[in-house]
Amino acid sequence: MDDPALPLTDHLAELRSRLFKILGAWAVCAVGAWSFKEQIFGLLLQPATQALGPEGTLQAIAPTEIFFTYLKSALLAGFVFSIPVFFWQLWAFIAPGLYPGEKRVAAPFVIVSTFLFGGGAFFGYYVVFPLIFQFFAGFSSDFVESAWTMREVFALTTRLLLAFGTGFELPVVVFFLSMAGVVTPRQFLSGAKYAVLGSFVLAAILTPPDVVSQVLLAGPLILLYLVGVAVAFVFAPAQEETENSIQPTR
Numbered sequence: 001m002d003d004p005a006l007p008l009t010d011h012l013a014e015l016r017s018r019l020f021k022i023l024g025a026w027a028v029c030a031v032g033a034w035s036f037k038e039q040i041f042g043l044l045l046q047p048a049t050q051a052l053g054p055e056g057t058l059q060a061i062a063p064t065e066i067f068f069t070y071l072k073s074a075l076l077a078g079f080v081f082s083i084p085v086f087f088w089q090l091w092a093f094i095a096p097g098l099y100p101g102e103k104r105v106a107a108p109f110v111i112v113s114t115f116l117f118g119g120g121a122f123f124g125y126y127v128v129f130p131l132i133f134q135f136f137a138g139f140s141s142d143f144v145e146s147a148w149t150m151r152e153v154f155a156l157t158t159r160l161l162l163a164f165g166t167g168f169e170l171p172v173v174v175f176f177l178s179m180a181g182v183v184t185p186r187q188f189l190s191g192a193k194y195a196v197l198g199s200f201v202l203a204a205i206l207t208p209p210d211v212v213s214q215v216l217l218a219g220p221l222i223l224l225y226l227v228g229v230a231v232a233f234v235f236a237p238a239q240e241e242t243e244n245s246i247q248p249t250r
Helices: 009-034 037-043 044-053 065-081 083-097 107-135 152-169 170-179 186-191 190-204 211-235 237-245
Strands: none
Touching: 009 037, 009 065, 009 083, 009 170, 037 044, 037 152, 044 107, 044 152, 044 170, 065 083, 065 152, 065 211, 107 152, 107 170, 107 186, 107 211, 152 211, 170 186, 170 211, 186 211, 190 211
């Protein structure tokens, strides 16, 4: 690590600068997304409206509900489009503490992290969301008709979208913990059973109380955990060799 150590105040100033850049990019993207607020909202809520059938529409039960839901839609779209800036600023903040060889993976880190987040959101939207909303819509009967509000459906969709997008970042987390020597790939592999348990617990917290959505989130999390471990075994051999070299001989 060639860069000299900085005092705490400089680190805080650097962190503040990075946060301002992230928030600035988010604001710019959100302002741009406002012009397409209705299209964005319609796209986000499409799995829910399709589950309700051709006659199904969402309800607005408060005077400000439509406006603020459109505003949240623009903010969500702005956040998604500013994801590459977020990962780049995150990398720029932690890069001074890395070795020269580790700093060279800046571009791959931003690209892979953005791709994984987008892939998680895509998987959730096209595979999981229709199943979830069809599951809940199936409880309608002759004497109970579903009348979902746009605010509640948007809140559920947003929570799931962010949950899948964030969950799919697991390989990056595993990889960097291995590269930093915090946890070795072998320790990650030996802790796979705890990862399985943790995946199902996290899925139960983030998704509605139905088995289908929980399994559809926990399953990919487990697979991505194993992918991260495999990548760590390939790209972090130095840590493994160091650990083996200091093992006491008998």
